[in-house]
Amino acid sequence: QQQVKQSPQSLIVQKGGIPIINCAYENTAFDYFPWYQQFPGKGPALLIAIRPDVSEKKEGRFTISFNKSAKQFSLHIMDSQPGDSATYFCAASMGNQFYFGTGTSLTVIP
């Protein structure tokens, strides 16, 4: 079964909007929660990551919010730009394995 559930599958926002992508997990042993960004024809690249001892992490226009009790985490993109149009994957990991969500295709309209 899917260890990490991601929604929505796709998202369209206007330039300057704040898209939010949500992920949920069940296994409380997960101890590292990265977000990856993937452009067409390229491999995924790390965007931002958080560990469960903090509730929020911000890097530039990208913010992860982490709710340990609800077992949920989300990615917020402030002041979104057309160049942010890509597929975003959340992941959770423990030990040797990453478990990825199914991805969100984001389109930012100029």
Added chain:
Amino acid sequence: NAGVTQTPKFQVLKTGQSMTLQCAQDMNHNSMYWYRQDPGMGLRLIYYSASEGTTDKGEVPNGYNVSRLNKREFSLRLESAAPSQTSVYFCASTRDRARTEAFFGQGTRLTVV
């Protein structure tokens, strides 16, 4: 630095043919992974190698074999390709298992006809 390099970038196989996907990293990473990416299914782990000399099955290992040739190289072999193995394959590496950033290659787009 090249990072993670995969070859080939594209491949078409006939059902039943075999092939090996090559992966090399130049970051002195200990752990290496093979994933397949299919529409709507995210990245699914095929095999991984936590350290040189070890390999383990992931979520979808059937029909595949791997070899950790040395610390730099991790290959994926399809012994008898099937249309269900049509996918985009990604190799990745991490410095320390799944607790640190994973660096991905550019992918191999494989079509089995």
